[in-house]
Amino acid sequence: xxxxxxxVWLGTPAFPQAARTALADTRLxxxxxxxxxxxxxxxxxxxxxxxDWEQLRDAGAALKTRTLRHLDHHxxxxxxxxxxxGGTVHWAADATEANRIVADLVHxxxxxxxxxxxxxxxxxxxxxxxxxxAGITAYETDxxxxxxxxxxxxxxxxxxxxxxxxxxxxxxxFEREMGRWGRxxxxxxxxxxxxxxDAARLHLREKFLRAKxxxxxxxxxxxxxxxxxxxxxxxxxxxxxxxPATLITVMGIEKVVxxxxxxxxxxxxxxxxxxxxxxxxxxxxxxxxxxxxxxxDFHLVLLDNGRTxxxxxxxxxxxxxxxxxxxCLNVCPVxxxxxxxxxxxxxxxxxxxVLTPQLVGAQHAASLPxxxxxxGACYDACPVKINIPEVLAHLRAEVVExxxxxxxxPTPEALAMKAxxxxxxxxxxxxxxxxxxxxxxxxxxxNGRIGRLxxxxxxxxxxxxxxxxxxxxxxxxxxxxxKQP
Numbered sequence: 001x002x003x004x005x006x007x008v009w010l011g012t013p014a015f016p017q018a019a020r021t022a023l024a025d026t027r028l029x030x031x032x033x034x035x036x037x038x039x040x041x042x043x044x045x046x047x048x049x050x051x052d053w054e055q056l057r058d059a060g061a062a063l064k065t066r067t068l069r070h071l072d073h074h075x076x077x078x079x080x081x082x083x084x085x086g087g088t089v090h091w092a093a094d095a096t097e098a099n100r101i102v103a104d105l106v107h108x109x110x111x112x113x114x115x116x117x118x119x120x121x122x123x124x125x126x127x128x129x130x131x132x133x134a135g136i137t138a139y140e141t142d143x144x145x146x147x148x149x150x151x152x153x154x155x156x157x158x159x160x161x162x163x164x165x166x167x168x169x170x171x172x173x174f175e176r177e178m179g180r181w182g183r184x185x186x187x188x189x190x191x192x193x194x195x196x197x198d199a200a201r202l203h204l205r206e207k208f209l210r211a212k213x214x215x216x217x218x219x220x221x222x223x224x225x226x227x228x229x230x231x232x233x234x235x236x237x238x239x240x241x242x243x244p245a246t247l248i249t250v251m252g253i254e255k256v257v258x259x260x261x262x263x264x265x266x267x268x269x270x271x272x273x274x275x276x277x278x279x280x281x282x283x284x285x286x287x288x289x290x291x292x293x294x295x296x297d298f299h300l301v302l303l304d305n306g307r308t309x310x311x312x313x314x315x316x317x318x319x320x321x322x323x324x325x326x327x328c329l330n331v332c333p334v335x336x337x338x339x340x341x342x343x344x345x346x347x348x349x350x351x352x353x354v355l356t357p358q359l360v361g362a363q364h365a366a367s368l369p370x371x372x373x374x375x376g377a378c379y380d381a382c383p384v385k386i387n388i389p390e391v392l393a394h395l396r397a398e399v400v401e402x403x404x405x406x407x408x409x410p411t412p413e414a415l416a417m418k419a420x421x422x423x424x425x426x427x428x429x430x431x432x433x434x435x436x437x438x439x440x441x442x443x444x445x446x447n448g449r450i451g452r453l454x455x456x457x458x459x460x461x462x463x464x465x466x467x468x469x470x471x472x473x474x475x476x477x478x479x480x481x482x483k484q485p
Contacts, residue, residue: 012344015367022338028164032339035163036330042276043327043381049278050268059265061385064321067258068311074223074256075302081226085288087298092250098303099130102215102248105299106136109246111213117230117237118142119217120158120324121250121303123346124359127215138215139181139207141236143200150177156340156348158326159274164339167191178203204236214240214295218251219270219323221300222260227287228300229263231270231280241284247295252303254320266323269383273325306359315394319355321384326351328378328388334371343368350378354391362399369395412456434473441469 012018022028047053067074079089092098106114114131116122116138128138128149140149147162148155151173155161162170171191178185183203189195216237220229228249230237241247257263271277289298311317329335329349340348345356345365353372357365369392372378378388404414423429444450445468453461460466472480 012341015342015344015371018342018344019334019338019371022342027166028339029337031164031166032336035160036336039160039276040330043273043330044276046272046276046278050272056265056268057383057385060269060323060383061321063257063262063265064384065318067256068254068317068320071253071256071311074258075253077223077258078221078226078256079302081223082221082228082288082298082300083226085226086290087226087288087300090299090301092301092303092305094305095125095130095303098125098250098301098305099127101299101301102127102250103131103134103136105246105248106131106213107134109213109297111136111211111246113137113139113207113211114213114215114248115139115141115207115211115240115244116145117214117216117240118145118161118232119215119250120346121217121252122215123155124252125250125303125305127250139204139211141204141207141240142232143197143234143236146200146204147173150174150181154341155346157329158324158347158349158351159329160326164341167193167196170196174199174203182206208236208239208243211240211244213246213248214244215248215250216241218249218255218300220263220266221251221256222258222263223256224259225287227260227285230284231267232282232284233275233277233280235282238282238284241286242294245295246297246299247286248299248301250301250303252305253307270323270325273323273327273381273383306361310355310358313358313394316354316358316391318386319351319358319388319391321386322351322355323384325383327381327383328386331377331381333373333375333377338371343371350388350392351386354386354388354395357395357399362395362402366399366403369399416456431473431475434469434475437469438471438473442471 050056082089090101092101112135114136118140122128131138140146144160144162145155147153147165147170151165153162157163165173168191171189174185174196175189178199181203183206185199186202189199216230218228219231221227222229228251230241232238257266267279267283271280286294286298289296307320310320326349328351329340332350335349343349343352343356345352345368347355350372353368357368362369372389372392374389374392376389379386382388404410410418423433441450444453448468449465450468451461451465452458
C-alpha cells in the first residue's frame with residue numbers, strides 16, 4: 001500500500017524498527033551479502049579498465065549539474081522535439097495525475113492489459129495498482145520484476161528488485177503462481193538460473209505477442225532530438241518497445257539531457273556502475289513514431305511528483321542527478337545488512353535515504369536520513385559524484401530542527417547536547433566531567449567494556465559496548481609528564 005505521494009509504503013515501520021527485524025533474518029542477510037559482493041566485484045573490474053574513469057565521472061557530474069540548473073529550458077525543448085517527431089507529451093504534477101493519464105490512454109486504445117518494461121518511475125507512482133483499479137492488468141516483463149509481481153512482494157533493490165530471493169524461493173514462486181497469470185511453469189522445474197530464465201521466457205512470450213499497449217520508463221531523453229533511451233540486459237524491454245501499437249513512457253523530469261551527444265558519457269558510466277558490464281546488452285532508442293516501424297502511437301508522460309520542490313534546495317537537488325545505477329546500494333554496509341524493504345520506500349539504500357524524504361517531504365520519511373553510517377562509500381562509488389553524505393547531514397539537520405519546532409519541551413537528546421556544549425565550552429567543566437567519567441567507568445565496566453545502561457543511555461548502549469574511559473586523561477598525563485621550562 002502506498003500513500004498519496006506513491007513513494008512511501010504505508011504500514012511499514014520506521015527504519016530503525018524495520019532494520020532490527022531484517023538483521024534477525026539470516027537467510028536475507030546471506031542472500032544480500034552474496035549478491036552485493038558479486039556485483040561490487042564486477043563493477044570494480046569494469047571500472048579499472050578505463051584510464052579516464054574519474055574524468056568520465058567529472059563529465060557526468062558537470063552535465064547533470066548544468067542540466068538541473070536550466071531544467072525548465074531543456075524540458076520545453078524536449079516537448080517540442082518529441083511533438084515534432086510525432087509523439088505526444090503529457091505533464092503530470094503528481095502520481096495521481098500520471099496514473100490517470102496512463103489509464104485514460106490505455107482505455108482510449110481499447111485495451112485492458114499492458115506489458116511493462118522495468119521502470120522506477122512507474123513503481124514510484126504505484127502504476128500497477130492504479131491500473132488494476134481502472135480494470136487494466138499490467139504484466140511485468142523484467143525477470144526480477146516478474147518474480148516480485150508473482151510473489152506479491154515489494155522490490156528491494158533499484159536494479160535487482162528480487163535480490164532478497166534465493167533461487168529455491170524463485171522456483172517455488174514460479175511453480176505456485178505462474179499458472180494464475182498465464183502459462184504455468186514447466187513440470188519438474190529446477191532452480192538452475194538457466195531453467196528459471198527459460199520458464200520466464202516461455203511465460204512472457206505469449207504476452208509480448210498479444211499486448212497492444214506497452215508502458216516503459218526512460219533512462220534518458222535528449223532535448224535536442226526528442227530521442228528516448230532505455231537500457232536493459234534481458235531483451236524484454238526491446239520486445240515491449242517494438243511490438244505493441246501504443247507505447248506510453250513515464251519519465252521523471254530529471255532524466256532529460258541537453259543533447260544526443262551527452263549520451264556518450266552516460267552510456268559508459270551506467271553499465272559499468274550498475275552491472276559491471278562494458279555496455280548494456282540492449283540499448284533501445286526511439287524518436288517519436290516512424291511509419292511501418294515500431295509503435296504507431298507514442299506518449300511521453302513527464303512526471304514531477306516532488307522533483308520541482310527538490311530542485312529548490314541547492315544542497316539536496318544533487319540527488320536528482322541520480323542515474324539509477326544502484327552502485328551506492330551495493331557498497332553500503334547498512335543496505336547489505338538490512339536490505340531494501342527496511343527503507344519502506346520504492347527507493348532504498350543511500351540514494352533512497354536522500355531522495356525519498358525530499359520527494360515526499362521529510363516528515364513522511366524522517367528516519368531515512370539517519371539510515372547511514374556516513375562512511376562515504378556511496379560518494380566514492382557514485383558515477384555522477386552525488387555527495388550523498390553531505391545531503392544526509394543536510395536532511396538530518398532539517399529533521400531535527402523540524403522536530404524542535406514542533407515540541408513544546410526539548411527532548412532528552414537535545415538536553416544532553418546542550419549540556420555537552422556547556423561542558424566543552426569550559427576547560428574546568430571538561431576536566432571535572434572527565435574525572436567523573438573515569439570514576440563512573442571504573443564502577444560500571446566489566447573487562448574494560450561498559451555494556452547496557454539504563455535510562456536515557458539505553459538507546460545508545462543497547463546495541464554497542466563502550467570502552468572504559470582511561471583512568472588518566474591526556475591533560476593529566478601532559479601535566480604530569482611535560483618537561484618544566
